[in-house]
Amino acid sequence: MTGMIDVASAGGAPGVHSLWTVAAGAGDKLQAPSIEYGKLSPTLIVLGAAALGVLIDAFAPRRARYGAQLFVALVGLAAAFAAVIGLAASGAGTTEAQIAGMGALAVDGPALFLQGTLLLVGIVGVFTFAERKLEPSAHGSRVDSFAAQPASVPGGEGETQAVKAGWTTTEVFPLLMFAVGGMLLFPAANDLLTLFIALEVFSLPLYLLCALARRRRLLSQEAAVKYFLLGAFSSAFLLFGTALLYGYAGTVSYSGIARVVSGTDAISDPVLAQTAGNDALLLIGGALVVMGLLFKVGAVPFHMWTPDVYQGAPTPVTGFMAAATKVAAFGALLRLLYVVLPGLRWDWRPVMWGVAILTMLAGAIVAITQTDIKRLLAYSSIAHAGFLLAGVIATSKDGISSVLFYLGAYSFVTLGAFAVVTLVRDAGGEATHLSKWAGLGRRSPLLAAVFAVFLLAFAGIPLTSGFAGKFAVFKAAAEGGAGVLVVIGVLASAIAAFFYLRVIVLMFFSEPQADGPSVAVPSVMTTSAIAIGVVVTVVLGVAPQYFLDLAGQAGVFVR
């Protein structure tokens, strides 16, 4: 904050981000930006570890890469998590909340809560990425879920040779780290340009990761291309919206735009005389930026990519992406709506109502007829995005904290559920068709029971985290005057419960197929990923109060 005001007084365009204006300011003395390294340490550690991972892949011998990458990734994430805890303990989430990085990033309760969640999700994600006991070993080498050599043509000569050589793609670890780094920035971004850059930083690695499946590579590559094309399209929305908002307010800073919207700041820049204060620019620009974020959370009508990408991507990537993207994108959406556009809530609330209702219903209804477990979970994630939007619409402190809690609860259920999906396999790799899951409860009662716990949590059955989260979100929405939304949400939950329970019925009350899949015995990696999922699901379901309080304390944005 202070940095920004200094620059403004030094002659830069008021409110425009200091880093850029300083560079553009002709003749002015170059002023060193002040960066609060301590406050930003979680992100810096993760990005540093990611860069280190790139170096390892470039210079370390092939044999040593896997171990080194795993070590760097886990240590980096754990250190960043420790930094988040340290910041939260020092009050950075509550009393000491501030804007850091010369106005670029907020270090406040929601940011730290979501960063902590994202780092834990990242750690569990690394566990599933590093699993090497599920695929049959290729010519003596243990391999993971990722393509032997991504650059080779599917089914071509290069691929055959790479598989024979037992190569693995250890680049996935730095890619994941970059994605986590971008996601850490995303909910903390405090101006529209940082938001955009964070979006790209985490999206591009995800596009790549989606293309890296070892099995069914064509499907995987198709998913990646679709995701990339549509993602680029939505980024364009976001960027265009940013431009329009700048035109309206003369600044890209969240608080700056909010001040212009509320009328406390006047715009003096003569260049913007034509556009400044034009409400159409504000409304359209705001809508476009929100749409860019709605794409990432998978809300209707920007959800079409979700099932295709979730199905095509390697399952560990799907799990990570489903959990982490949602956390990051909802964090950014909350900040945008609560910090930038609260003055417009009578404009955006009705529209978001519509989006939330459509999202809940479409996700729940279309999921009914799905036959592939990954697509089913994809539609389920759409429905959950709708439930989360209900909490966002509450426009209250409870709304923020309930969404935070829901995100934490939901991401671990999702990670666990997709980790279970990686274990049910037949000769062709993962057996994702639902018919193959018939009678799983007889063959592997433990695994089926664990999956049933996740499904019950998705359905929001009491004593699971899903219930606590849904209850918190709906309560906040009802208190925020969105009673109709809650009724529709509960109806959508009822519809959704049908297909979750159908899978449970299928697993426990159907005869197993003769040529059914087998359940692979995972290493300690996937086992711990699933175990963490179950523990979090049950603990947050049975004793949610501590975490609800934590989310409640974290539910205040710094402006």
Next chain:
Amino acid sequence: MIGLLVGVPLLGAAVLLLGGRRLDRSGHWLATLLAAVSFVIGAVLFASMLGEDAESRAMHSKLFSWVPVEGFQADMAFQLDQLSMTFVLLITGVGTLIHLYSVGYMEHDPKRRRFFAYLNLFLAAMLLLVLADNFLLLYVGWEGVGLASYLLIGFWQHKPSAATAAKKAFLVNRVGDAGLAIAIFLMFTTFGTFAFAPVLSAAGEASEGKLTAIGLMLLLAACGKSAQVPLQSWLGDAMEGPTPVSALIHAATMVTAGVYLITRSGAIFNGAPDAQLVVVIVGAVTLLFGAIVGCAKDDIKKALAGSTMSQIGYMILAAGLGPIGYAFAIMHLVTHGFFKAGLFLGAGSVMHGMNDEVDMRRYGGLRKHMPVTFVTFGLGYLAIIGFPGLSGFFSKDQIIEAAFGKGGTEGWILGAVTLLGAAITAYYMTRVMLMTFFGEERWRKAPTPSPAEPDVEPAAETRGAYAPPHPHESPKIMTIPMIVLAFGSVFAGGLFKAGESFVGWLEPVTQFEHGHSPVSATAVTAATIVALVLGVGAAYLQYGRKPVPALAPRGSLLTRAARRDLLQDDFNHVVLVSGGTHLTRSLVYVDNKVVDGAVNGTAASFGGLSGRLRRLQNGFARSYAVSMFGGAAVLIAATLLMRAV
């Protein structure tokens, strides 16, 4: 200390049930010991209570807050006042004797440990019922008694008849339980609480309509547990349980719960004369009903069961009279506890010596073979018919007097009914006595199939060579409790009557008023003795002078109806069972066609919608992009529209 009263037998039940086989050899002694410990605690509390002033004798003890919700406070708290104390001593005292008796009676039963666990559970539940300081906790004990009775009546569950009887008792009791639940709901809505003290002290301020509703619901509850018309049908079948269980249910626990409930809620009934009138009617009807059924039964236990129903009818009637009757109801309850327990244990002793034969027509002349049983049973008999000087005489005489004291036409009717009941009681009990202990030794001859009741299956032994039983006196462990109870049967009434000591003891809890009897007490006593003589004489003429046929004669229409428990089961079957079946069938039909139709229709329409929406997901990125673009256009338009309107 008060909590221990409940806790000790509960601990016994838990230890015995969870302890497993290693307690098979010693468990029954542990259970008996714990019952005795509970009695000793009760006695100590009683002694310390006697040391207090009459008004400050009630003790309270709160264990913990059970349901601490704002505006809905229920405590795990006990109240021990004179009324509870009376019950505690009866329950634990008679209960301990029955435990002791059961040690002998159940000696060869393979599931003996479980039996004693249930007995302890029964005691614990009943103690909780009488010690609770609020209606909700009372309800817990109430249900516990229901559970324990279910387990014990169906203890020999390998017999289908026992399993059915247990289920019947449980189901009929549920009807009453619903009444109690509703009564508690009504109390909560009326008074905002269900603790005894505030409810009973505020009862005067509530409207009479509310009090009547609560009172009738409480009466329904009492009818269920105490086997009063119209919920009496389970009691006869409950004889399928082992005989000590019958003694426990009929004397010390379970059936007395209804009387306790009405007496405890006296303040509510005092404010609702209509409800009181219904209570009195129920008591009077049951009094005659049970007595008539008792006259016709040849099964010794069922005859006694009819008698219990009738005697509880006396108590309910007395309780319905209000403050002039409460103390007498409880007094009769206690004396009845002694002599009915003694009678049942005696009946069990007879069965024990007669190869579990229960048909009195197959008894006869047993006094020579079972002298102790004969004497103790005989004393119990004299007590129940109200032989002057024995306990039943005092307590029943008081009720008859109070019935007349009700005043007006009602008083005359009630007095007449109670006198008639006394005569019938004398008749059927004399019949039991004569058929069992006097006359020809009918068991020496093989039974022949009955021409009168061809639907009765011939007993198993008729098919082979008949081996007559060898009646013998029961072991000491069984006779000692009977002797102790016989002492109670003889002396308890006189003790209570002396100087109105019992009435004075209960007065702080139940209040007491003298009735204004239109006839003098002496006249009532004389009439009672006349009724007694008439009943005994009639029975003697019928069963003492003439040989008792080994097979039941066909009998008059009334006799046949009474044998079928005055058609109660037929009534229940026609009205409730078939009515219920029809109702269920029609509901099932509605459920299948209408409810399921709606549900399935909804599901099908969502499924269809899902299938159609799914086609939008065609896999082409270009279509997705168009959908995004279209969506964006709509959202922007909507946003602008919001601003415009």
